[in-house]
Amino acid sequence: MNKKDFPKIHFYDQDFVDIYDKTWNWLTDFWIDPATGESSSDGFFMYPQNGLYILDQAEAIFSSFFLVYSNRNYPANKNIDYFYSKQEENGAIRWKYNARTNEALFTPENPEGVGLPLFAWAEFNLYHKGANKRRIKEVIPILQKYMKWIENTFKKENGLYSVPFQASMMFNAPRENTFYPVDFNCCMAINAAHMSALGDILNDKDLSFQYKKMYFSLKTRINSLMWDNESGFYYDLDQNEQRLSAKTIAGFWPLLAELPNADRAEILISHLNNPNTFGTDHPFPSLSKDHPLFSENGEGYHGSVFPPLNFMIIKGLEKYQNYGFARECAIRHLYYILEGLSPLDSKQKGDLYEAYLPSKEGPARLEGMEDFPRKRFVHFIGLSTIALMIENVIGLSISLPRKTVDWVIPNLEIMGIEKLSLKRNLITILSSKSTRGWEVQMESEKLYYFTINILDQKKKTLPIPSGKCSMLIDKL
Numbered sequence: 001m002n003k004k005d006f007p008k009i010h011f012y013d014q015d016f017v018d019i020y021d022k023t024w025n026w027l028t029d030f031w032i033d034p035a036t037g038e039s040s041s042d043g044f045f046m047y048p049q050n051g052l053y054i055l056d057q058a059e060a061i062f063s064s065f066f067l068v069y070s071n072r073n074y075p076a077n078k079n080i081d082y083f084y085s086k087q088e089e090n091g092a093i094r095w096k097y098n099a100r101t102n103e104a105l106f107t108p109e110n111p112e113g114v115g116l117p118l119f120a121w122a123e124f125n126l127y128h129k130g131a132n133k134r135r136i137k138e139v140i141p142i143l144q145k146y147m148k149w150i151e152n153t154f155k156k157e158n159g160l161y162s163v164p165f166q167a168s169m170m171f172n173a174p175r176e177n178t179f180y181p182v183d184f185n186c187c188m189a190i191n192a193a194h195m196s197a198l199g200d201i202l203n204d205k206d207l208s209f210q211y212k213k214m215y216f217s218l219k220t221r222i223n224s225l226m227w228d229n230e231s232g233f234y235y236d237l238d239q240n241e242q243r244l245s246a247k248t249i250a251g252f253w254p255l256l257a258e259l260p261n262a263d264r265a266e267i268l269i270s271h272l273n274n275p276n277t278f279g280t281d282h283p284f285p286s287l288s289k290d291h292p293l294f295s296e297n298g299e300g301y302h303g304s305v306f307p308p309l310n311f312m313i314i315k316g317l318e319k320y321q322n323y324g325f326a327r328e329c330a331i332r333h334l335y336y337i338l339e340g341l342s343p344l345d346s347k348q349k350g351d352l353y354e355a356y357l358p359s360k361e362g363p364a365r366l367e368g369m370e371d372f373p374r375k376r377f378v379h380f381i382g383l384s385t386i387a388l389m390i391e392n393v394i395g396l397s398i399s400l401p402r403k404t405v406d407w408v409i410p411n412l413e414i415m416g417i418e419k420l421s422l423k424r425n426l427i428t429i430l431s432s433k434s435t436r437g438w439e440v441q442m443e444s445e446k447l448y449y450f451t452i453n454i455l456d457q458k459k460k461t462l463p464i465p466s467g468k469c470s471m472l473i474d475k476l
Helices: 014-030 057-067 078-085 119-130 133-154 182-201 205-225 249-256 262-270 307-319 323-341 378-394
Strands: 008-010 031-033 054-056 096-098 396-399 404-409 415-422 425-434 437-444 448-454 458-464 467-472
Touching: 008 014, 008 378, 014 031, 014 323, 014 378, 054 057, 054 078, 057 078, 057 119, 057 307, 057 378, 078 119, 119 133, 119 182, 119 396, 133 182, 182 205, 182 249, 249 262, 249 307, 307 323, 307 378, 323 378, 378 396, 378 415, 396 415, 404 425, 425 448, 437 448
Parallel strands: 404 448
Antiparallel strands: 008 415, 054 096, 396 404, 415 425, 425 437, 437 467, 448 458
């Protein structure tokens, strides 16, 4: 597949453009037919390891957030639909499946095979990038059954959910004695909020109200039980509803769920700048620096930096209008990914990795586990090199059903996107310096509404007609 098929980005740092292009090119190798093990456009998006072809729920959901930008070269919903097709009579969808045998996989740590419940979040994003309302009608019954299964199986009398913390990917995090994990409960809130939003899209008031009620109920419980005023952080709870002491990256999921009020959010976000907790050189470590088990080598979830968790935090920062800080974190994170791809030590061959060191460049390590971190793990790294690149570094936010493109420009630079397919509408938006000053050039096949926000000083919404046009920023 030729990279010209994908939307082209423009940015003043060519290395960022190169890593974006390389990610699209490398993706081709991971669309695999599980029956043959061969690359196939009809296959699934998989990372084969030790001869196994495993489909993972978290990988399916997170990868959909960058596959939506492939100009339909890759179906963003393909892996997600596989999980829906495996739904059991009681509503269960398990976290991992062997793609060759179609069997669900369980572990002693996670005997029910439950994963982070984020399907509705992914579906809401798919809708805004594809405007397929019929799909929402089809998937809502599946999602309702899935939410009911989680409720029937894991909900306790206090209204919180008790699942193994390993369900959240954080396999070796120091979260012993966790009975009510903060991340899983926040993900239930996120899913409930998006189920309500999907109900609004379908104009189903009962569905919308049912899940809005669930969201606010969870919000109240998480805020009253899991928030600690003294340290300004959200914690896991033990069986007796006592807060545990480990500050892990799971404590930032409440931002994405929009649970803290403005004051609490400010205190929580301050940890991301605090060099004693989560303010490491490479944002953001999976464990607070003041924890006795924090390791500069990463050691799995003892401090490694993981792209999907960075994506979660950056999207959470956006919820509280921290666009400048979100962009700064995305750029710093991308520079460390670039360093890992082209290390200064010429003897060492660089690549893209599943996890990175928190305080210097290079891949994280985990003693006794040679295949950690996975190399060229595009299922997660694409969140950084593609989704964050388009949404936070360039600053574009796109909704196809609303026919809107929002562009937040924190500083005037040469940047933009070219030939991004919005269904059957190819759009181009570029900022550049001309003799007349800074200019935004646009090209589109159909009308859409363009909101430009420059340096938080100028904000304007304009209807952009079909064809080519341009605007001078000084004249706005």
